[in-house]
Amino acid sequence: MELRPILSTLRRHKTTSWLLILEIALTCAIVCNAVFMIGHRLQHMDMTTGIDEHALVQIQLAAIAPTPDIYARAREDLAVLRQVPGVQAVALTNQLPLGGTSSNASIKLDPAQREPTLSAGTYFGEDIPQTMGARLVAGRHLQPDEIVNADVVIKALAGGNTKGLPVAVTVITRALADRLWPGQNPLGKTIYLTAQVGVRVVGVLADLVRANAYNDTTAHYSVVLPLFMGAGKDQSYIIRTRPQVREAVLNAAVAALKKADPARVVTQQRTYDEVRGKFFANDRAMAGILVGVIVALLTVTALGIVGLASFWVGQRRRTIGVRRALGATRGDILRYFQTENFLIVSFGIMLGMVLAYGINLFLMMHYELPRLPAIYFPIGALVLWIIGQLAVLGPALRAAAVPPVVATRSV
Amino acid sequence: MFGYYLDLALRSLRRNKALTALMVLAIALGIGASMTTLTVLHVLSGDPLPGRSGTLYYPQVDARDDSGIMPGKEPPQQVTEIDGFNLLHAKRADRQALMTGGSVPIRPDSAAIDPFYVEARYTTADFFAMFGAPFRYGHGWNAADDEAKARDVVISGELNERLFGGANSVGRTLRMAGSLFRIVGVLGDWAPSPHFYDLNTGAYGYAEQVFMPLQTALDLHVDHNGSSDCWGNGTGGVGRIYPSSSCVWMQFWVQLDTPAKAADYKEFLVHYSEQQKALGRFVKAPNVRLRDLMQWLAHMQVVPDDVRLQTGLAFGFLLVCLVNTVGLMLAKFLRRSAELSVRRALGASRRALFAQLLIESGVVGLVGGVGGLLLAVLGLWVVRHRPSDYAALAHLDPAMLLTTFLLALGASLLAGLLPAWRACQVAPALQLKSN
Numbered sequence: 001m002e003l004r005p006i007l008s009t010l011r012r013h014k015t016t017s018w019l020l021i022l023e024i025a026l027t028c029a030i031v032c033n034a035v036f037m038i039g040h041r042l043q044h045m046d047m048t049t050g051i052d053e054h055a056l057v058q059i060q061l062a063a064i065a066p067t068p069d070i071y072a073r074a075r076e077d078l079a080v081l082r083q084v085p086g087v088q089a090v091a092l093t094n095q096l097p098l099g100g101t102s103s104n105a106s107i108k109l110d111p112a113q114r115e116p117t118l119s120a121g122t123y124f125g126e127d128i129p130q131t132m133g134a135r136l137v138a139g140r141h142l143q144p145d146e147i148v149n150a151d152v153v154i155k156a157l158a159g160g161n162t163k164g165l166p167v168a169v170t171v172i173t174r175a176l177a178d179r180l181w182p183g184q185n186p187l188g189k190t191i192y193l194t195a196q197v198g199v200r201v202v203g204v205l206a207d208l209v210r211a212n213a214y215n216d217t218t219a220h221y222s223v224v225l226p227l228f229m230g231a232g233k234d235q236s237y238i239i240r241t242r243p244q245v246r247e248a249v250l251n252a253a254v255a256a257l258k259k260a261d262p263a264r265v266v267t268q269q270r271t272y273d274e275v276r277g278k279f280f281a282n283d284r285a286m287a288g289i290l291v292g293v294i295v296a297l298l299t300v301t302a303l304g305i306v307g308l309a310s311f312w313v314g315q316r317r318r319t320i321g322v323r324r325a326l327g328a329t330r331g332d333i334l335r336y337f338q339t340e341n342f343l344i345v346s347f348g349i350m351l352g353m354v355l356a357y358g359i360n361l362f363l364m365m366h367y368e369l370p371r372l373p374a375i376y377f378p379i380g381a382l383v384l385w386i387i388g389q390l391a392v393l394g395p396a397l398r399a400a401a402v403p404p405v406v407a408t409r410s411v
Numbered sequence: 412m413f414g415y416y417l418d419l420a421l422r423s424l425r426r427n428k429a430l431t432a433l434m435v436l437a438i439a440l441g442i443g444a445s446m447t448t449l450t451v452l453h454v455l456s457g458d459p460l461p462g463r464s465g466t467l468y469y470p471q472v473d474a475r476d477d478s479g480i481m482p483g484k485e486p487p488q489q490v491t492e493i494d495g496f497n498l499l500h501a502k503r504a505d506r507q508a509l510m511t512g513g514s515v516p517i518r519p520d521s522a523a524i525d526p527f528y529v530e531a532r533y534t535t536a537d538f539f540a541m542f543g544a545p546f547r548y549g550h551g552w553n554a555a556d557d558e559a560k561a562r563d564v565v566i567s568g569e570l571n572e573r574l575f576g577g578a579n580s581v582g583r584t585l586r587m588a589g590s591l592f593r594i595v596g597v598l599g600d601w602a603p604s605p606h607f608y609d610l611n612t613g614a615y616g617y618a619e620q621v622f623m624p625l626q627t628a629l630d631l632h633v634d635h636n637g638s639s640d641c642w643g644n645g646t647g648g649v650g651r652i653y654p655s656s657s658c659v660w661m662q663f664w665v666q667l668d669t670p671a672k673a674a675d676y677k678e679f680l681v682h683y684s685e686q687q688k689a690l691g692r693f694v695k696a697p698n699v700r701l702r703d704l705m706q707w708l709a710h711m712q713v714v715p716d717d718v719r720l721q722t723g724l725a726f727g728f729l730l731v732c733l734v735n736t737v738g739l740m741l742a743k744f745l746r747r748s749a750e751l752s753v754r755r756a757l758g759a760s761r762r763a764l765f766a767q768l769l770i771e772s773g774v775v776g777l778v779g780g781v782g783g784l785l786l787a788v789l790g791l792w793v794v795r796h797r798p799s800d801y802a803a804l805a806h807l808d809p810a811m812l813l814t815t816f817l818l819a820l821g822a823s824l825l826a827g828l829l830p831a832w833r834a835c836q837v838a839p840a841l842q843l844k845s846n
Contacts, residue, residue: 015833016745019738023731030727037720064516064526065589066632070650103647150649157644158655194644229649233514233528233634265516265526281798286717293724296440297731303433304735310430311742367716 006340013312017344020308024348024384027301029355032380033363034290036372041287044216045280049097050173050207052133053272054243055088057250058096060268061257062233070230071149073261080260081237086249089240091131094124094229095211096236096272098279102211105223108192109180118218120176121210124150124227129171129205131240139187139203142171146226153227162196168226171203175220191223199225213279233267246271298383302391309337309395313402320399321406330400337396338389345388349381356380412763413770420771427743431775434736434826438779441732442822443786444725446807446815450787451794452722453811454804455615455714459603463543464704466505468665468673470498472684473698475642476657486698487640488711489611489659492629493692499535503679504665505672506541510534511661512612512637513628515621518586519574529570529620530612530636533628539565539596541666542608547571549581549596552624560630565596565622588633592623604804605713607704609662611638614713615801629653635660677701715801729822736779736826740772744834755839768831776823783822784815 010017067073074092081090094103103124106116126147129136146169156162170191177186190198205224213219229235237257241249254269313320320333360372424431458464472494473486490498495509511533518526538544539551548571552563564585571580585592602618623633632651637660639647645657654660667673677699684697702710744751751764787807794805807815 013742013745015829016738016742019734019741023734023738026727026731026734030724030731034724062514062516062528062634064518066651151652154646154649154652154655157646160644196644232650263526265528267528282715282717285797285799286720289721290724293728296444297728300437300440300728300732300735303437304738307430307433307739308742311739311746315746367720 003339003343006336006343010340010343016308020304020344021348021351023301023304024345024388025351025355027297028349028352028380028384029359031294031297031383032352032356032376033359033372034294035380036360036376037363037369038287038290038294040369041283041290045283045287047098047209047213047216047219048207049209049276050134050205050220051097051209051272052240053276055240055246056132056272057239057241057246057253058268058270058272058275059237059239059250059254059257059266060233060235061231061237061264062267063231063261063264065263067231070232071151071228073231074228074235077231077237077257077260080256081239081253084239084249084253084256086241086245087239087253088242089127089131091127091238092125092229092231093128093236093238094234095121096238096275097132097209097211098213098276099211099236100279101234104210104212105193107180107223111192111195111198113192117180118221120172120221120223121212123208123222123224124229125224126226126228128224128238129208131238132208133240134208135206136171137174137204137206138185139171139201141203142169142224142226147228148226150227150229157194157197160196168197168199169202170199170226171205171224172201173205173208173220173222175207176222177201177204179221199223236268238272298387302387305341305388305391306394309341309392310398313337313395313399316399317402317406320402321404321408324402324404325407333402334396334400337392337399341388341392341396342385345384349384352380352384353377412766416767416770417774419767420774423743423747423771424774430739430743434739434775435779435782437732437735438776438822438826439782439786441725441729442780442783442815442819443790445722445729446783446787446811446818447790447794448718448722448725449814450791450807450811451801451805452714452718454806454808455605455718455801456708457604458705459605459607459708460543460704466666466668467541467704468504468667468676468701469704469707470663470665470676470680471700471702472498472680472687472693473695474657474659474687474693476694484698486700487659489638489640490661490663491656491659492653492661493656494687495661495663498663498683501679501683504676505668506537506666507664508535508538508541509625509661509663510538510608511625511635512609512619513633513635515588515623515633517570517574517621520586524574530617531621531623531628531633532609532619533623533625533633535625537666538622541664542603544601545599547597547599548579549594551596551622557624557626560627561624562590562592562627563595563624564592565598566594567598567618567620568600569618570620571597587621587623588631590631598622604801605708607708608664609637610711610713612636613800616803617800673701673703733822733826736775737829740775740826741830741833744768744830748834748837751834752837752839755837761835764835765831768834769827772827772830773823776826777819779826780816780819780823783819787815 078090081087103122104119105122106119108116130141156165181189186201186204189201192198207220208222209219210222239253250269254266363369471486474491474494499507499509513531513533514528515531516526516528535557536552536554547568551565552561556563571577580594580597583594585594605614606612606617635653639654639658639660641647641655641658643657645655648654667676680699681697684693684699687693791805791807795802
């Protein structure tokens with residue numbers, strides 16, 4: 001196919017051609033970045049928690065009047081819950097993986113260190129990994145005799161006397177262990193939560209995601225500490241059961257708790273799947289909006305190409321007729337318009353790639369988005385080429401159908 | 412002439428119905444999407460207390476030891492209990508209030524209503540006057556009530572409606588957190604958004620139903636909600652134990668009526684920090700901030716990133732729609748070059764052609780703009796019915812309505828000017844020759 005006549009025609013429609021190129025470039029740039037952002041969101045939403053999600057339910061209660069002994073209250077509640085048919089395991093926890101509201105600690109490897117090494121999510125409670133189904137890959141779980149009531153620890157810390165506390169131990173996630181001591185055995189190592197409080201690692205979990213898992217790299221840094229928090233509105237009972245009966249077990253568990261102490265209100269009662277769904281609700285909505293934007297952009301651009309091509313076909317009926325009369329086949333005419341569209345779209349894509357890169361740089365600066373991988377460029381180009389060809393096909397076919405006799409008529 | 416041109420324009424637009432519909436729809440979609448997102452952005456970044464925000468300041472002092480979880484030179488985002496009360500009692504500002512958040516159980520007298528939890532604010536006397544909270548009945552408590560740990564409470568209009576059917580409940584008692592309180596005031600509709608005075612509770616769609624004296628709350632050990640950041644051996648508290656003395660968990664706000672007073676107050680904060688360092692409480696060199704309300708909101712970046720991103724996307728989409736319409740319009744006009752050059756040859760001035768074409772493209776832009784406005788109203792309705800915490804705020808206010816109108820007008824002119832100008836450049840009668 002000879003390109004020169006096409007280029008010279010386009011030069012005669014400079015403004016219109018540039019507008020179409022600009023439109024395709026903008027569409028290409030926005031679509032490339034939007035697809036990338038969707039991928040980013042989906043990847044984030046795909047985050048593993050390391051727990052047996054479908055088997056878990058959460059209950060949160062708040063007392064109407066001050067509770068005299070929150071530790072006794074919680075112990076009794078746990079005993080009551082274990083009696084509920086269908087309950088396989090139960091634990092009191094200060095936070096849930098992907099629960100949103102979080103408890104965190106800054107961790108040091110050396111008590112004299114000025115700046116902490118990193119921040120990790122802190123789970124306080126007994127049997128938390130076992131109940132949630134977080135798999136132990138090395139060492140052991142926390143033992144019942146290592147568990148201390150929270151007020152004992154708080155008082156010891158406030159008084160600056162931590163000597164009287166039982167031997168402090170912790171179970172940490174593998175991600176955290178690998179980050180703190182790459183390539184080493186974490187068992188027996190000590191991390192410092194304050195200058196005075198060091199805890200020895202006795203077990204490693206395959207995974208247990210933190211409550212505020214907004215950042216994909218730090219999401220899996222968690223420690224479990226042998227601290228019993230007692231009953232309170234911020235604490236949750238987490239129950240493991242069979243996924244098929246979780247709703248019934250949840251209702252039965254709430255009924256049993258209210259019977260054990262009627263002077264409280266249920267502030268949260270849900271399956272773990274709902275916890276997870278809520279955590280990613282914004283990301284899901286944003287991914288949906290991005291899909292909508294992509295569809296709208298591609299539709300508008302495709303319709304724009306159809307409209308413009310139709311105009312040009314109408315405008316060039318006579319020229320087409322002359323070419324047909326001079327021996328051009330229908331295929332020649334068809335290919336002419338297809339090639340013309342291919343050229344315009346290619347120009348648009350080239351400009352669009354530069355724009356896409358620029359937009360990505362801007363987003364990287366303002367929204368902590370990674371660099372746009374190069375693979376998005378050829379994919380974006382391919383999509384636009386296909387859409388361009390499909391859009392131009394109708395008008396091009398109409399052009400090809402122009403009979404040679406048109407050449408002999410005056411308009 | 413205008414009527415005639417309008418008639419010509421409508422005829423021309425009717426000739427290509429599908430194309431006209433496409434152009435109008437593209438502009439309408441672009442404007443609708445942009446205005447929806449821009450309105451949400453505008454509402455979320457708005458001033459929660461117009462007229463007052465300029466004199467409200469959020470002092471920050473740095474009580475931390477050498478290390479801590481808050482990096483950099485920025486002081487903590489809240490104050491410790493000790494610093495809060497020190498600054499409150501210093502009374503160096505025109506008004507000042509110390510506060511923190513919580514939630515309290517209410518046990519209604521009527522057995523028909525089950526006990527329930529409400530969001531609460533524990534604060535000091537100046538809170539209401541300083542923030543301009545309107546009272547429907549009664550009034551707030553005074554500084555003496557603060558010190559006396561009075562069992563006084565101010566409730567929201569909503570809670571008053573729920574408990575007392577909206578009647579004047581001042582003087583009646585309320586059983587909260589196991590104690591009896593006397594209602595001294597009922598607020599009118601008041602829910603500043605963003606919830607600037609304590610952003611830890613969530614910036615939007617949050618309003619307290621109960622306000623009680625801070626010292627009363629601390630005395631009764633009612634539940635604390637919100638963020639607490641600790642250093643050293645500090646712990647965030649559990650049960651009836653509040654966060655330790657080396658934790659920041661309270662917010663302190665001041666009203667300073669003139670910039671000079673604000674400058675003085677900042678000096679006072681430096682002086683206070685030096686004094687605390689001399690006493691051995693502070694370790695670091697004075698590290699203070701005194702941002703006004705809007706600066707504080709900007710510093711905290713309250714507007715969600717996603718909302719900004721959506722606005723950017725919508726304007727990108729509008730740009731594509733505009734380019735699309737301009738291109739189509741131009742192609743359409745140029746196709747009529749023959750007709751236009753005949754008109755030029757018959758004596759029509761370039762200006763007259765321009766006017767005729769502008770009317771045609773203006774009609775498309777204007778109809779698209781009106782469509783965009785309708786779509787924006789629809790879009791905001793959709794936003795209001797989404798489960799985000801700022802959903803209820805998404806309304807078109809007069810300022811945004813005007814912006815929408817201007818945007819629609821600008822877009823339609825932009826979509827009309829270029830094609831009209833380009834098309835009326837035809838030479839008279841030149842087109843006649845080629846055919």
